[in-house]
Structure formats: structure tokens, C-alpha cells
Amino acid sequence: MTDAVITKKRAAPSRSRSRARAEKRFRFYCVGAVLAAVAFLIFLLTSITLSGYTALLQTHVRLDVTYDAAVIERGGNRSADALMGADYGALIRQSLMTKFPNVEGRKNLRRLFALVSDQARFELRDRITANPDIIGKTEPIWLTASGDVDMLMKGYMRRDVPEGERRLDNQQIGWIDLLSSEDSIEKRLNVAFFTHADSRTPEVAGIWGAVVGSFYTMVITLLFAFPVGLMTGVYLQEFATKNRWSRLVEVNINNLAAVPSIVFGLLGLAVFLNFGGMPRSAPLVGGITLALMTLPTIIIATRASLLAIPPSIREAARGVGASETQVVLHHVVPLAMPGILTGTIIGMARALGETAPLLMIGMVAFIADIPQSFTDPATALPVQIFLWADSPERAFVERTAAATLVLLAFLITMNGLAIYMRKRFERRW
Amino acid sequence: MRKLLLAAAIAAIGIGTALAADTRNQIRIVGSSTVFPFSTAVAEEFGKTTNFKTPVVESTGSGGGLKLFCAGIGLGHPDITNASRRIKDSEVAICAKNGVSSITEVKVGFDGIVLANSTKAKRFELTRKAIWLALAKDVPDASGNFIPNPNKTWKDVDASLPAVKIEVLGPPPTSGTRDAFVELAMEGGCKAFPDIKAMKKTDKSKYKAICHAIREDGAFIDAGENDNLIVQKLEANPDALGVFGFSFLDQNRDKVQGSIVDKVEPSFDNISGGQYPVSRSLYFYVKNAHVGVVPGIKEFIDAFTSETAWGPYGYLADRGLIPLPVDERDKIRSAAMSLMPYAK
Numbered sequence: 190m191t192d193a194v195i196t197k198k199r200a201a202p203s204r205s206r207s208r209a210r211a212e213k214r215f216r217f218y219c220v221g222a223v224l225a226a227v228a229f230l231i232f233l234l235t236s237i238t239l240s241g242y243t244a245l246l247q248t249h250v251r252l253d254v255t256y257d258a259a260v261i262e263r264g265g266n267r268s269a270d271a272l273m274g275a276d277y278g279a280l281i282r283q284s285l286m287t288k289f290p291n292v293e294g295r296k297n298l299r300r301l302f303a304l305v306s307d308q309a310r311f312e313l314r315d316r317i318t319a320n321p322d323i324i325g326k327t328e329p330i331w332l333t334a335s336g337d338v339d340m341l342m343k344g345y346m347r348r349d350v351p352e353g354e355r356r357l358d359n360q361q362i363g364w365i366d367l368l369s370s371e372d373s374i375e376k377r378l379n380v381a382f383f384t385h386a387d388s389r390t391p392e393v394a395g396i397w398g399a400v401v402g403s404f405y406t407m408v409i410t411l412l413f414a415f416p417v418g419l420m421t422g423v424y425l426q427e428f429a430t431k432n433r434w435s436r437l438v439e440v441n442i443n444n445l446a447a448v449p450s451i452v453f454g455l456l457g458l459a460v461f462l463n464f465g466g467m468p469r470s471a472p473l474v475g476g477i478t479l480a481l482m483t484l485p486t487i488i489i490a491t492r493a494s495l496l497a498i499p500p501s502i503r504e505a506a507r508g509v510g511a512s513e514t515q516v517v518l519h520h521v522v523p524l525a526m527p528g529i530l531t532g533t534i535i536g537m538a539r540a541l542g543e544t545a546p547l548l549m550i551g552m553v554a555f556i557a558d559i560p561q562s563f564t565d566p567a568t569a570l571p572v573q574i575f576l577w578a579d580s581p582e583r584a585f586v587e588r589t590a591a592a593t594l595v596l597l598a599f600l601i602t603m604n605g606l607a608i609y610m611r612k613r614f615e616r617r618w
Numbered sequence: 619m620r621k622l623l624l625a626a627a628i629a630a631i632g633i634g635t636a637l638a639a640d641t642r643n644q645i646r647i648v649g650s651s652t653v654f655p656f657s658t659a660v661a662e663e664f665g666k667t668t669n670f671k672t673p674v675v676e677s678t679g680s681g682g683g684l685k686l687f688c689a690g691i692g693l694g695h696p697d698i699t700n701a702s703r704r705i706k707d708s709e710v711a712i713c714a715k716n717g718v719s720s721i722t723e724v725k726v727g728f729d730g731i732v733l734a735n736s737t738k739a740k741r742f743e744l745t746r747k748a749i750w751l752a753l754a755k756d757v758p759d760a761s762g763n764f765i766p767n768p769n770k771t772w773k774d775v776d777a778s779l780p781a782v783k784i785e786v787l788g789p790p791p792t793s794g795t796r797d798a799f800v801e802l803a804m805e806g807g808c809k810a811f812p813d814i815k816a817m818k819k820t821d822k823s824k825y826k827a828i829c830h831a832i833r834e835d836g837a838f839i840d841a842g843e844n845d846n847l848i849v850q851k852l853e854a855n856p857d858a859l860g861v862f863g864f865s866f867l868d869q870n871r872d873k874v875q876g877s878i879v880d881k882v883e884p885s886f887d888n889i890s891g892g893q894y895p896v897s898r899s900l901y902f903y904v905k906n907a908h909v910g911v912v913p914g915i916k917e918f919i920d921a922f923t924s925e926t927a928w929g930p931y932g933y934l935a936d937r938g939l940i941p942l943p944v945d946e947r948d949k950i951r952s953a954a955m956s957l958m959p960y961a962k
Contacts, residue, residue: 356871
């Protein structure tokens with residue numbers, strides 16, 4: 190008897206010690222899991238930021254360009270059409286040849302002309318069509334440098350490798366160094382990146398077309414998914430009688446939330462394009478397709494928020510004689526609105542980052558014009574990232590990362606808004 | 619407020635449906651991802667220098683593009699499709715069945731497929747036979763019976779090659795580059811065995827199975843459609859080889875080098891002259907019924923086949939397209955501009 194008591198007394202502290210140790214271990218694992226997740230996130234963000242921030246700047250070259258009337262006007266014709274069609278590349282070539290008079294021969298000249306972006310001629314065109322009075326004058330102007338020069342200036346193209354392994358040879362680098370010793374080459378804010386649509390030439394490619402496309406798509410998604418999702422949720426939660434059919438609908442909605450997004454794209458292709466005859470690549474179709482994908486999220490969020498409203502609210506409203514519709518519309522739904530909106534924003538954020546359904550309806554495409562309406566061909570931000578990631582030109586690498594940063598900024602803003610609304614309007618019962 | 623939103627949504631859909639498919643004032647192009655960089659470059663130039671809208675170009679793969687292209691006539695269907703291979707007879711038949719009876723074929727240039735490794739390692743000197751022996755699923759043993767590929771290192775394949783583990787990163791089976799690699803490099807090497815070559819006449823399906831099957835034991839790795847990713851992986855792993863288009867080699871010369879195949883280096887001149895064995899032709903196909911209905915198609919063909927675009931000093935050459943010989947360019951251009959219907 191006494192023996193047993195003693196053993197028990199001895200055993201107890203050792204058991205509690207081992208339990209305390211197990212507890213500590215468990216917490217350690219949990220902290221480890223959190224740290225691993227945070228480390229991955231930090232790694233992702235730093236690697237994207239590090240490879241993307243350089244796209245904020247773009248190398249420009251300053252040249253003295255003579256707006257030669259003989260080249261631009263072609264026989265004294267100063268009409269808009271003549272100005273549109275003139276050979277502005279010739280002005281840039283002329284100016285480069287004046288700057289480097291010693292370069293001769295077709296091959297060498299081609300290498301010289303490769304310093305300035307092939308698209309810089311459109312910068313001259315815009316300058317002159319906006320201001321035809323400068324024809325005949327000479328002025329120094331900053332023109333976009335080619336992607337290769339940009340990569341060299343940013344240090345992505347190594348100078349220390351053998352000449353044949355570089356996109357720019359020693360002589361070209363010599364010209365660049367000469368220009369830079371005259372302060373005629375510098376990195377300036379990359380305005381084109383934020384104002385242009387897609388281009389095959391990385392130095393003038395921008396995300397604005399994709400941002401506008403995403404905006405149109407999201408407007409359609411919201412206009413569709415929100416009212417339909419809200420009303421479905423309200424009906425299922427507040428009015429529907431619980432029977433086999435309502436349970437079937439409920440199970441199907443929950444299942445839809447887990448359906449891979451590409452399936453919605455196939456649906457969009459079959460129903461809206463092939464059957465409905467809507468235009469391909471349009472934000473209208475993209476928006477409706479993404480709305481279908483977002484619906485289950487909104488319905489589930491709506492039902493959960495409605496369920497969280499205490500019955501006392503409903504009873505009090507009924508007690509003062511409100512009809513069933515008045516109870517729901519005047520009391521329950523307004524109180525549940527913060528939760529519903531949070532669910533909507535999170536669903537929209539998911540739709541914003543989606544590419545797979547857009548692939549099927551033709552929004553994964555090269556579109557160089559900024560969309561003007563809901564039916565113009567458009568792409569979306571994640572699609573732009575996908576397309577650039579697959580382009581051979583080196584200068585697209587940093588732009589891919591920069592576009593990712595822009596998309597992340599939008600997503601963080603939307604999720605932040607959701608959190609703010611929850612905190613601001615949430616009521617505790 | 620909510621009523622207003624709902625009304626707006628319904629109105630938007632109404633307008634959208636009304637606008638649908640009745641008018642279209644820009645060209646729609648679908649097709650090969652290999653031709654995509656060139657097609658988009660022409661589209662952009664076309665949009666910026668003419669009064670037509672910039673054509674919309676989708677990258678759907680050669681097969682996917684032809685499927686959309688052949689689906690019918692009308693503004694809901696694309697006007698042009700790009701292909702990194704010639705249209706198949708079966709596809710011509712599908713086209714004809716759906717009313718797309720008159721199409722114009724335009725061959726635009728060549729593309730070389732390279733096997734490249736990191737510049738940190740030694741450049742490979744391969745033969746097509748070695749490529750097949752290294753990557754085939756079944757190879758003949760000493761007595762001529764087919765056994766699962768036992769080769770582990772490149773030295774096992776050819777004594778002159780280094781004793782490096784066989785590890786090739788390549789495109790997935792859905793890719794046109796993979797099709798062309800299998801057809802040109804693998805089958806080219808497989809034919810080097812007289813026994814197998816003889817089989818083509820007697821048992822064509824077995825011949826194809828043997829020559830086209832790529833091993834699945836980890837020596838050949840599907841690296842996805844993204845060729846930039848393959849370049850990055852090669853940089854990290856100097857022992858591996860990667861399979862991709864010449865334009866990616868051209869853009870990344872400081873990181874990767876193209877292996878010599880059958881004593882020929884993959885260079886601009888060798889591919890354009892036809893010496894480099896693993897190269898293919900690139901095409902686009904025009905739906906003649908749409909010319910004159912959708913504005914700008916003829917002008918687009920004109921832009922694509924102009925010397926400033928597809929010539930040896932054109933902007934497409936700067937992007938890695940290997941131009942056709944000059945007399946062929948002239949011939950194809952005049953045929954294309956007169957919309958000569960495709961005939962086998």
C-alpha cells in the first residue's frame with residue numbers, strides 16, 4: 190500500500206514533465222510551420238521584387254533629331270495621313286549617322302541602328318502629329334533605347350563573357366559607353382510600362398491594356414455574380430423549405446465551389462461563344478464566365494453571414510408586425526452585409542487572378558490596342574504575365590516580374606478592403 | 619440602387635449580344651505558339667502603320683488553331699491560322715466539310731530546333747542516331763531484339779560523348795516543337811538503322827511506334843511549354859540538355875549553347891541554308907472567303923510577306939525567324955497575294 194502510493198507520487202511529476210515536453214514540442218512544430226510559410230512568402234515576394242523593380246526604369250538615348258521636311262512631308266503634304274505614314278525611322282537613322290559619322294557599310298549601320306528601339310519612330314510620330322510646327326527644326330530628344338541596350342545598362346547582360354555570347358558586340362558597347370560618357374544615355378521612369386498595351390517589343394510593352402481589360406471583366410463579374418449570388422443565398426437561407434430538392438441544390442453549390450476553373454471556361458466556350466454567338470476575347474464573356482466561378486463563393490458567404498444573425502432580430506421584427514420579406518430585407522440582410530461583401534471581394538480577388546477559364550474563350554491573346562468597351566478584344570493582368578513569361582526576349586523577364594507585382598498590389602488592396610470592411614462594420618452579438 | 623445595378627447588368631448583356639458577331643473590323647488569328655512571336659510582331663507593325671485595327675493573335679497550338687480555323691465560315695471564326703507544320707489531309711477534309719473550301723497557304727520561313735546545354739559545360743557534338751539511342755523508349759540490342767532503353771550516360775550511346783547522365787528537358791507532347799523534334803531528330807536517327815528503315819515498308823505502325831516513342835524512365839523530362847523555364851533550368855544544371863526553338867537560343871547565347879548535330883552547328887546561316895538537320899518550315903493559312911469581308915486581310919498578307927518583315931534583314935529575322943531563300947520568297951509572295959487556293 191505505502192509502496193504503491195510512493196510510486197504514484199514519484200511517477201506523477203515525471204508524467205507531467207513528459208506532458209509539458211510534448212506540449213512544448215507541439216508548439217514548436219506549429220511555430221515551425223508558421224515560420225516555413227512566412228519564409229516561403231518572403232522568398233516569393235523578395236525574388237519577384239528584386240527581379241521586377243528594374244522595370245520601373247527604362248534606358249533612353251538622347252539624340253539630336255532633325256525633323257527633315259523632305260522626309261516627313263513628302264512633297265509639301267502636311268495632312269494628317271501624310272504625317273501618319275511618314276518614315277520616322279529614317280529621321281532616327283539620320284541622326285545616328287550624324288552622331289557616329291565613322292560607321293560605314295550596311296552591316297555596321299544595322300548594328301548602330303540597333304541601339305535605339307525599333308518602336309522609337311512612333312515616339313517621333315506622336316511628337317510631330319501633336320505639334321507639326323517643329324518640322325524643319327532640330328532638337329535633342331530622349332528616345333527609348335532597344336531592349337538589349339536596356340539589359341546591358343541594367344547589368345543583366347554581362348560584359349565579361351566572350352563577344353559571340355552577347356547580344357551586343359564590343360563595338361556596340363563602345364558606342365554605348367561613348368553616349369553614356371556624354372550623359373546621352375540614362376535610365377528614366379518607364380512611363381510606357383504603365384500607359385501602353387502589350388507589344389512584341391519589350392521596351393515599349395505595357396500593362397495598361399491588361400489593367401483596363403481586367404477592370405472591364407471585373408465590372409461584368411460583379412454586376413452578375415453579386416445580385417444573383419446574394420438573391421440565391423437569401424432565398425436558400427431564409428425562404429426555401431428544407432426538403433430533398435433544396436438539399437440537392439445546396440450540395441451542388443458546395444460542389445461547384447470546388448470545380449476546377451478551366452471547366453467554367455469550357456462552359457463559357459460552349460454556351461456563350463458557340464451557342465450565344467457572343468464575340469471571342471471580349472471582357473463581357475470573360476466577366477460572365479468568371480461570375481459563374483465566383484457565384485458559389487458569394488452564395489456560401491451570404492448564407493454563412495445570414496446564419497450568424499441572431500434569431501432575436503428576426504423575432505423582434507416579426508413582433509412589431511413586419512412581413513417575412515420586410516424582416517429579411519430591412520433587418521437581416523443589412524446586418525449581414527459586411528460578411529456578404531467580404532465574401533464577394535474575396536471571390537472577386539480570386540477571379541482577378543484567374544487565367545484558365547479565359548484561355549478557352551480567347552482572352553489569352555496578343556492584343557495591342559487598349560480595349561474601349563465591354564465587347565472589344567481584351568486580355569487580363571494574369572494573362573499578360575503568362576504571355577510575357579513565355580516570350581524569348583530577355584527584357585521581358587523583368588517586365589513579367591513587374592506585372593506580377595502590379596497584380597499582387599491589386600490583390601492585396603482588394604483583400605485589405607475586405608478586412609477593413611469586416612472590422613469596420615462587423616457587429617458582435 | 620440595387621435595381622439600377624441589375625438593370626445596368628441586363629442592359630450590358632443585351633447590348634453585348636446585339637453587337638455579337640454582326641460586325642468585326644479586325645483580323646483574328648489563331649494557331650501555333652512557335653509562329654506566335656512572328657505573327658504578333660507583324661500584327662503590331664500592321665496596326666501601327668496602317669489605318670486598320672491591330673489583329674488579335676491567339677496562341678492555341680498548330681492543331682488547335684486549325685480546328686478553330688476549319689470550324690466554319692463567318693465572323694465568329696478566325697480568318698488566319700498559324701502552323702508550325704503543314705496542314706494535314708484530314709484537316710483539309712474537315713475544312714471542306716465545314717465550307718472552308720478555299721484556303722491560301724503561306725510558308726513564311728524556317729525554325730531550327732536546338733538541343734542546348736549551359737555554357738558552363740562543354741558543347742555536345744551529337745548525331746541524330748545518338749539522340750535517338752539516348753531518348754528512344756526501346757532500342758535494339760546486339761542481336762536486333764528490342765529492349766527497354768538501357769543507356770544511362772551519353773558515353774553508353776556513343777563512345778566519343780562524355781560520361782554524363784542522359785537528362786533532356788523538352789516540351790510536352792501537346793507542343794508542335796515536340797512533334798517536330800520527334801519527327802526530325804528522333805526519326806532521323808532511327809532511320810540510321812537499316813533494319814528499322816526496312817520496317818517502314820513492312821509494318822509502318824510499328825516503325826512509327828519505335829521511332830517516335832520517347833522513354834519515360836526520367837531521362838527525358840517534360841519541362842512544360844515555357845522555353846524560358848528550360849533555359850533557366852539548364853543554367854542551374856550544366857549536365858542537362860534542353861530542347862527548344864532557335865529564337866530562344868539566339869536570345870540567350872550568354873547562358874546556353876546549341877549542340878552540334880551531324881557536324882552542323884545550329885546557326886542562322888546553317889538553318890537558312892538547309893544544312894542543319896533539325897529544322898522545319900512555318901506557315902500560315904488564310905480563309906479566302908473572309909478576304910473582303912473582314913477589312914485588311916490582303917494588306918496583312920502584304921505586310922507579312924514584305925522584305926522589311928520576312929527578308930533576311932527584316933524585323934522578323936531580328937526575332938529569330940529564319941528567312942526562306944530569295945526566289946522562294948518571291949514565288950510565295952506572288953501566290954499569296956493572288957490568294958492561290960491550297961492544293962496538295
